[in-house]
Each structure stands twice: as structure tokens, then as C-alpha cells.
Amino acid sequence: MSSEFDITATYLRFLEDDPDITMPIAAIESLVTLLKIKQPSTSAELITLLSGAISELKTSVPNAISLSAGCDLFMRFVLRNTHLYSDWESCRTNLVENGQLFIQRAKESRNKIAEIGLPFIKDDDIVLVHSYSRVVCNLLIRAFQKHIRFRVICTEARPTETAKSDTMAYLLRQAGIPVAMIYDSEVGFFMHKVDKVFVGAEGVAESGGIINHIGSYQMGVLAKNANKRFYVVAESHKFVRMFPLGPDDLSIKKKLEFSTEDKPIETRHLEFTPHEYITALITDLGVLTPSAVSEELIKMWYD
Amino acid sequence: MSEGTKPETSQLTNKELKELKKKEKAAKRAAKKESIGIKPDAPQRRGGDRPKTASNIKKQINQSKTQSETLKIPPLFGHLETREQRISSTPPQLANIVHPSILTLCLKYSTFKIVGSTHRCQAMLEAFKDVIESYKTPEGTSLSRHLTGHLSHQIEYLKSARPLSTSMGNTIRWLKQEISLISIDETDEQAQLILTEKIDVYIKEKIEYANIAITDSTIQHIVDGSTVLTFGHSQVLLHIFKHVATELNRKFKLVIVDSRPLFEGKKLATELSGYPNISCQYIFINSLSSILQEPVDVVLLGAHAMLSNGRLYSRVGTALIAMSAHKRDIPVLVCCQSIKFSDKVQLDSVTMNELSEGQDLLTMGSKPTKRNGFALEQFLKEKRTQKEEESKGKKNSNNNNNSNSNGVSLTKPEDPLANYREIDNVTILNIMYDLTPPEYIQKVITEVGSLPPSSVPVILREYKGNSSNS
Structure with missing residues (x-):
């Protein structure tokens, strides 16, 4: 067997090959591939192999929050199920099969979310979206296919490179939805025109707050101030067992540098939006209040 | 109709009154007998199922007694x-079957030698170990049936020192199930082993592991380099x-914020x-607002219970x-073991409190209050009243001022409120706990993870499910 299996490369390849795949799923998929290739012979070996790969992934990928959700989920699944089988071979094949089943289900969950989120979009709505999110995009297109007539305001989500914001506008326009693009600093200006706000998430924290592309927090605050509903659309495998109190608690810490000379602006890509600004989370488990997230997480981890 | 029934009702109430008086007299007699030491048949008591009516009446008498005495609590907290009520409501003959380590524990509880929910719970378990070790199953019953009853008596006595904490309640429930x-x-x-x-494992x-x-x-x-603010003392x-x-x-x-009278x-x-x-940095709660002017990064709090x-x-x-911390946008975190989670719902800190x-509020000086045992206090009180009566007998026709000055002379002269029991328009309230609404709490950290305060029932559900499974 190939001894130098590069987990990070596999992960990045999965992401590249399939533009529709999310980071946690890609992580799980690469872990499953690792299991297929390496074929560990004891459970101890399996666990050390997996935890090694996971820590390698987490350190080598700069934006590891949503990835770690997938890794932790898979690890949890492995730890819980290894002792269920009497013989080792069936256990291993079962793990691989289950991992693939999980990936399959996760891919379907986006459609399920679109189904669940449909009633939230009504005729004549003006929907504000932020940055590019596959789930949100999928939901909006599905709503349009169901002949709901609505318009979308799309922010530029400036420093975020990964989520090319015009992708969102481009995809929606191609589907036939009228879209207006605005600068991020114009959110406050247009907030009173908006009926509801939809954002995706990189990760959903235990409090129900979300980790998302920069700009979501201010959007949440403005929406709350204007009494507009602020919905988060996210798959349940993006739920992470972390509880940040503010942006400082995210692993992506960046200090402000003060200087009297001219310096280019340092960019930050992710930020934390506390739960009090979120009206509801539209997930494949149903529509949840922010406080229900920790319930789902505890169920996932302590069942 | 109402006009016709009027005289009848008055008659009825008269009758009722008479009956009530009779009942009261009987109850008083019974209570006297009990206090002298005549035990109403012991085996019945052992069963754990005490005759309800007798104890109820006794409680009523106790309450009326203390109310007739100077009850110096604001009416809102009168319930x-x-x-005194707590001690008099525990049957005195219980002391005979209470294990010495429980007696010691009681003393430590009531004198605040052992404070803090976790500490109390741990001490209680240690005492229970002694009780179990020196326990012998009487003939005709089995340990699993009789020991719980025996423990109940110990617990009943423990309650006379201070009401049980939530963690103690949860622990007792667990122990009884194990038995x-x-x-x-x-x-x-x-079985003892x-x-x-x-x-020990518990x-x-x-x-211990929960703390870790x-x-x-x-x-x-x-x-x-951060600044942390905390209040009082918490083991975790x-x-x-x-x-x-x-x-x-x-x-x-x-920043350690402290308060009187427990320090x-x-x-x-x-x-x-x-x-x-x-x-x-040690400060008093009075200066809280000024200390919060300086940057504080986080507030860490202990808990007695999470409702x-x-x-x-x-x-x-x-x-x-x-x-105060919430107003200044400082995150408030509560650290608490899951044994402190309670399925109770409480909306204010008035209905249930300790x-x-x-008197503790009045003692000046910075030392934690030293309290005499209940028996000693009773004795001193008796002596005092005796003395007063004597002095009253001497100066029969003297006015009230003199007796008042007499009361003052018995206590330290520097305490202006020392004889607050004699002053009609002064009440003193020393409650132990209060209730913090969830809006002020950012997260609750337990051994099973961190969660928002809204998720406390989830932990309760999962935790209970787990304990019943194992």
C-alpha cells in the first residue's frame, strides 16, 4: 500500500473535484479514503491513524473550523462503533460503508434544506444574502423553481476570496432571479427595504451562534435593529462543539497592527455572530432556534 | 337565602372554633409529652412513614409559637x-438514632465551618460512608429495604442544620437508588463494601474529575495578562x-468580590x-461599580444550582x-458540575430561599460570624429571660426604658441594633441565595461541555437517561 498517503492533498483534491462539496464532507471523505487505503489491522492502530490524520488536516488547512466539525463527527462515530463488532474485518468495512452513507446523506441534505426552507420565502419578498453559500443558493433557486416571485440583494462580501461574491449573483441571475449587488458598507442603507436576511455558515457553534464570512455580524446587528428576520441556512454536519464568546475565541486570531506609516489592510475572513441576532436556523433537522443547536449537539455526542 | 343562613353560620363557626381549640389542646399535650421524652411507639416511626397529622399539628404549634415571639423578618419573606422552626420541626427523638458523624457534620454545617454546595455534598458523602460502615441490618428486613429508611432519618436530622443543597438532593437520590x-x-x-x-467512585x-x-x-x-472577576468562593x-x-x-x-457576613x-x-x-485584588461588593470601570475580561461564577x-x-x-457585568459587555461564565442541575423552575428568589x-448581619468586625450551638443559645436565652424577670420583679413599677437599658447592657454597647428584637419597627433579612436570569449568563461550563443557559434541560434529560441506563 502507498505509505505516503497525503491527507491534505486528498482533501484539497476532493474540494477541487466537486465544487458542490462542503469542507466537513470533504474531510470525512478523505478520512474514509484513508481507511480504505491504509487498512489498519487493530482498533488502536485505526484510532492513532485517524487522530494523526485529523490533526494534520487541522493544522495544514488555514480555515479549519468547519473542517474540524466533520473530522470530530467521524472520529466520534468511529470511537462509538468499533466495539460493536466482534470481528475486526467487518468493523472496518462497516466503517467505510457507513462513512460513504454519511457522505451520501450529507449531499442530499442540501435538497432537504431547500424543501424545509421553502415556506420562508414569499411572493414579493426582497431577500438580502451575504457572500456565497451553496445552501442558500440552492434554497433560493428551488424557491424560484416553485414560482415564488422574489428579488435578491446580494452583498459584495469584499475581502472573502473563497466565496467569490459575484458567484452568488451570477448563479442566481442565471437561474432567472433578479439580483441587485451592493457594497458591504451599504447594508445599513438598504436594510429597511429588505424583508428577510439569509446567510450560510461555516460552522454553527454550540450556543447557536454562527461562524461565517466576515460581514455577517454587522448584518445580524443591523437586521435585529430593524426588526428584520435573520435566518441561517446550514447543514447539521456543520455543527461544531465549540463555544466562542466573541471573535477572539476563534482559532483565527489576528492582532490589529497600529502604525503611523502606510500599510495595506490585513484581511480577516471569518467572524462570529452571536446567537441573539439569529432568528432561526434552517437545517436538515428542521427549523431550529439557536438554543436548540446545543440540544442537537448533545444528542449527537451523548446518545 | 343569605339572610336566613347568617345566624347558622355564626353558630357553626363557634362550634368549629371550639373544636379547633380542643384539637390544639390535645396537640399541645402530645407535643409536651414528646418533648419530655415519651416516645410514641418507636417501630411506627422507623417505618419512615411518620403519622402525618401529629407532625402537622406540631408544625402549626411551632409556627404559632415563633410568630408569637418576635419574628423579625420582613413580611414578604415570612414563609x-x-x-428555630427548622430545629423544632425535627423530632427530638431522632437524635438517638443519628450517627455521630452526622451529628458532627450538622454542627459544621450550622456553624458554617463547611460551606459551599460541592464541599457540603462531599462532606455528606463521607459521613454517609461512616453511617453505612457502622450499619447493621436488623432482623426481619433486608439491607436494601431498611438502609434507605435509616439514611432518611440521618438526612432528616441533617436538614435541621441547613436545608439540603441541590447537589446533596441529587446525590441522595442517587445513593438511595444504588441501595x-x-x-x-x-x-x-x-453490601457495605x-x-x-x-x-468513592461517585x-x-x-x-473531582468533573472539576478537571x-x-x-x-x-x-x-x-x-487577562483580568478575571469572581465572587465569593467556589471549589471549581x-x-x-x-x-x-x-x-x-x-x-x-x-478580582475577588466578597460580601458579608460569610466572607x-x-x-x-x-x-x-x-x-x-x-x-x-480583594474588594467588597459595594465597590463593584467602581472596579468594573477598569477593564475586566471575564466574570467567572460558581453555582449553587442551575435551574x-x-x-x-x-x-x-x-x-x-x-x-453589572452584562451591562458593561463583559462575558459572564458559570462553572458548575452537572450534579448541581435541578429540574426545578423558579422565577424569583423569594418563593424559595434559605x-x-x-444576627449575623449585625455583628461588626471582619471575622466570619462565630455561632454558638443551638442548645447553648437556648440556654443563654433562658438565663437572660430569667434575669430580666428577676429584675422586673425587683423594680415592679418602673417604666419600660429601664428594661430596655437592661437589654442593652447584656450585649455590646457599640451595636446600635443589637437589641433589634425589642425594637418594633426594625426587621432584618439575611437570605443566602439569589436568582440570576439567563440573559446575563453567556455560557454554563459543565463537565459534559459548555452550553448556553437555555440548554440546561437538555443536560438534565440526557443525564437522567444515562443514570437510569447504567
């Missing part, structure tokens, strides 16, 4: 049990601070005084601190 699970075939020695072992798992787990998830909030927090200072070698500033913060300050990495509606039930003053001695 809370005072120490009931012991098979009848086990010998006493085997099993139980003491289980108690202390390890639910308190909570520490692990709290340390991220105490970074090098002490563990966290020590861990951060020694294991992680982080330097941080700790628990002093305990924390003395425990942490040997740690050069922690620069402690299922997400409210925090903790030492009185906690709510004030949480609110009443402590009003």
Missing part, C-alpha cells in the same frame, strides 16, 4: 423557615485558578495567596454581579 439495587443475597459486609466503593467522577473537565474547557478564557473556580497559575504558568489578575472571598484569597502568578429554566441559583449577590440568622 421561609427560620432556624435499592443491592441484591438481598449480599451479606452486610459485602459495594456502597462505600460506589460512593466523588471521583462527579466532583470543567477546568479544561475554562482555561481558554483566562489568557496571559479555585481548582481552575490554581491550574492556570501553576500548570499553564499564565499570569493573570483576579467566602477571604477563603479564596488566602488559598490563592501563595501563587505569584495571580495578583489578587431548568436556565436561571442560576447562587450566593446572594451573584445576580448583581452578573447584571433564611440565615439576622
Whole structure:
């Protein structure tokens, strides 16, 4: 067997090959591939192999929050199920099969979310979206296919490179939805025109707050101030067992540098939006209040 | 109709009154007999099912007695049990079957030698181990059936010192279940061994390891150079601070807010005084608003109980601190083991609370109040009243002022309110706990993870499910 299996490369390849795949799923998929290739012979070996790969992934990928959700989920699944089988071979094949089943289900969950989120979009709505999110995009297109007539305001989500914001506008326009693009600093200006706000998430924290592309927090605050509903659309495998109190608690810490000379602006890509600004989370488990997230997480981890 | 029935009702009420008086007299007689030491048949009592009516009447009498005495509590809190009521409502003959270590524990509880929910719970378990070790199953019953009853008596007596804490309640429930699970075939020695072992494991798992787990998830909030504010004393927090200072070698500033009359913060300050990495600042709750002008990064609080509606039930003053911190956008974190989770719902801190001695608030000086045992106090009181009567007898025709000055001379002259019991328009309230609404709490850190206060019922559900499974 190939001894130098590069987990990070596999992960990045999965992401590249399939533009529709999310980071946690890609992580799980690469872990499953690792299991297929390496074929560990004891459970101890399996666990050390997996935890090694996971820590390698987490350190080598700069934006590891949503990835770690997938890794932790898979690890949890492995730890819980290894002792269920009497013989080792069936256990291993079962793990691989289950991992693939999980990936399959996760891919379907986006459609399920679109189904669940449909009633939230009504005729004549003006929907504000932020940055590019596959789930949100999928939901909006599905709503349009169901002949709901609505318009979308799309922010530029400036420093975020990964989520090319015009992708969102481009995809929606191609589907036939009228879209207006605005600068991020114009959110406050247009907030009173908006009926509801939809954002995706990189990760959903235990409090129900979300980790998302920069700009979501201010959007949440403005929406709350204007009494507009602020919905988060996210798959349940993006739920992470972390509880940040503010942006400082995210692993992506960046200090402000003060200087009297001219310096280019340092960019930050992710930020934390506390739960009090979120009206509801539209997930494949149903529509949840922010406080229900920790319930789902505890169920996932302590069942 | 109403006109016709009027005289009848008055007659009825007269009759009722007479009957009531009769009942009261009978009850008083019974109570007297009991207090003298005549036990109404003991085996009935052992069954754990005390005749309800007798105790009820006794309670009524007790209440009327204390009310006729000077009850100096604000009327809003009149429903809370005072120490006198608590002590007089426990049957005195219980003392005969109470284990010596429980007696010691009671004394330590009531004199506040042992304070803090976790500490109390741990001490209780240790005492229960003694009780179980010296227990012998009487003939005709089995251990699993009789021991719970025996323990109940001990607990009944424990309650006379201070009401049970939530953690103690949960622990007792667990222990009783464990006892009931012991098979009848086990010998006493085997069963005792099993139980003491289980108690040891429980202390390890639910308190010691829980502390470690909570520490692990709290340390991220105490970074090098940060300022932490805490209130009073909490076993978990002490563990966290020590861990951060020694294991992680982080330097941080700790603001210890303290309050009268228990001065628990002093305990924390003395425990942490040997740690050069922690620069402690000891303040009183009165100066809270000024200390919050300086940057504080996080507020860490201990808990007495987490209620299922997400409210925090903790030492009185906690709510004030949480609110002040919330107003200044400082995150408030609660560290609490899952044994402190309660399925109760409480909306205010008036309906359920613990009443402590009003006298404690009056003692000046900075030392925690030293309290005499109840018996000693009763004795002193008797002596005092005797003396007063004597002096009254001497100066029969003298006016009230003299007797008042007499009362003052018995106590220290510098306490202006020392004889507050004689002043009609003064009431004193010394309650132990208050309730912090969930809006002020950012997160609750338990050994099973961190969660928002709204998720407390989830933990309760999962935790209960787990315990019934195992």
C-alpha cells in the first residue's frame, strides 16, 4: 500500500473535484479514503491513524473550523462503533460503508434544506444574502423553481476570496432571479427595504451562534435593529462543539497592527455572530432556534 | 337565602372554633409529652412513614409559637423557615438514632465551618460512608429495604442544620437508588463494601474529575495578562485558578468580590495567596461599580444550582454581579458540575430561599460570624429571660426604658441594633441565595461541555437517561 498517503492533498483534491462539496464532507471523505487505503489491522492502530490524520488536516488547512466539525463527527462515530463488532474485518468495512452513507446523506441534505426552507420565502419578498453559500443558493433557486416571485440583494462580501461574491449573483441571475449587488458598507442603507436576511455558515457553534464570512455580524446587528428576520441556512454536519464568546475565541486570531506609516489592510475572513441576532436556523433537522443547536449537539455526542 | 343562613353560620363557626381549640389542646399535650421524652411507639416511626397529622399539628404549634415571639423578618419573606422552626420541626427523638458523624457534620454545617454546595455534598458523602460502615441490618428486613429508611432519618436530622443543597438532593437520590439495587443475597459486609466503593467512585467522577473537565474547557478564557472577576468562593473556580497559575504558568489578575457576613472571598484569597502568578485584588461588593470601570475580561461564577429554566441559583449577590457585568459587555461564565442541575423552575428568589440568622448581619468586625450551638443559645436565652424577670420583679413599677437599658447592657454597647428584637419597627433579612436570569449568563461550563443557559434541560434529560441506563 502507498505509505505516503497525503491527507491534505486528498482533501484539497476532493474540494477541487466537486465544487458542490462542503469542507466537513470533504474531510470525512478523505478520512474514509484513508481507511480504505491504509487498512489498519487493530482498533488502536485505526484510532492513532485517524487522530494523526485529523490533526494534520487541522493544522495544514488555514480555515479549519468547519473542517474540524466533520473530522470530530467521524472520529466520534468511529470511537462509538468499533466495539460493536466482534470481528475486526467487518468493523472496518462497516466503517467505510457507513462513512460513504454519511457522505451520501450529507449531499442530499442540501435538497432537504431547500424543501424545509421553502415556506420562508414569499411572493414579493426582497431577500438580502451575504457572500456565497451553496445552501442558500440552492434554497433560493428551488424557491424560484416553485414560482415564488422574489428579488435578491446580494452583498459584495469584499475581502472573502473563497466565496467569490459575484458567484452568488451570477448563479442566481442565471437561474432567472433578479439580483441587485451592493457594497458591504451599504447594508445599513438598504436594510429597511429588505424583508428577510439569509446567510450560510461555516460552522454553527454550540450556543447557536454562527461562524461565517466576515460581514455577517454587522448584518445580524443591523437586521435585529430593524426588526428584520435573520435566518441561517446550514447543514447539521456543520455543527461544531465549540463555544466562542466573541471573535477572539476563534482559532483565527489576528492582532490589529497600529502604525503611523502606510500599510495595506490585513484581511480577516471569518467572524462570529452571536446567537441573539439569529432568528432561526434552517437545517436538515428542521427549523431550529439557536438554543436548540446545543440540544442537537448533545444528542449527537451523548446518545 | 343569605339572610336566613347568617345566624347558622355564626353558630357553626363557634362550634368549629371550639373544636379547633380542643384539637390544639390535645396537640399541645402530645407535643409536651414528646418533648419530655415519651416516645410514641418507636417501630411506627422507623417505618419512615411518620403519622402525618401529629407532625402537622406540631408544625402549626411551632409556627404559632415563633410568630408569637418576635419574628423579625420582613413580611414578604415570612414563609421561609427560620432556624428555630427548622430545629423544632425535627423530632427530638431522632437524635438517638443519628450517627455521630452526622451529628458532627450538622454542627459544621450550622456553624458554617463547611460551606459551599460541592464541599457540603462531599462532606455528606463521607459521613454517609461512616453511617453505612457502622450499619447493621436488623432482623426481619433486608439491607436494601431498611438502609434507605435509616439514611432518611440521618438526612432528616441533617436538614435541621441547613436545608439540603441541590447537589446533596441529587446525590441522595442517587445513593438511595444504588441501595435499592443491592441484591438481598449480599451479606452486610459485602453490601457495605459495594456502597462505600460506589460512593468513592461517585466523588471521583462527579466532583473531582468533573472539576478537571470543567477546568479544561475554562482555561481558554483566562489568557496571559487577562483580568478575571469572581465572587465569593467556589471549589471549581479555585481548582481552575490554581491550574492556570501553576500548570499553564499564565499570569493573570483576579478580582475577588466578597460580601458579608460569610466572607467566602477571604477563603479564596488566602488559598490563592501563595501563587505569584495571580495578583489578587480583594474588594467588597459595594465597590463593584467602581472596579468594573477598569477593564475586566471575564466574570467567572460558581453555582449553587442551575435551574431548568436556565436561571442560576447562587450566593446572594451573584445576580448583581452578573447584571453589572452584562451591562458593561463583559462575558459572564458559570462553572458548575452537572450534579448541581435541578429540574426545578423558579422565577424569583423569594418563593424559595434559605433564611440565615439576622444576627449575623449585625455583628461588626471582619471575622466570619462565630455561632454558638443551638442548645447553648437556648440556654443563654433562658438565663437572660430569667434575669430580666428577676429584675422586673425587683423594680415592679418602673417604666419600660429601664428594661430596655437592661437589654442593652447584656450585649455590646457599640451595636446600635443589637437589641433589634425589642425594637418594633426594625426587621432584618439575611437570605443566602439569589436568582440570576439567563440573559446575563453567556455560557454554563459543565463537565459534559459548555452550553448556553437555555440548554440546561437538555443536560438534565440526557443525564437522567444515562443514570437510569447504567
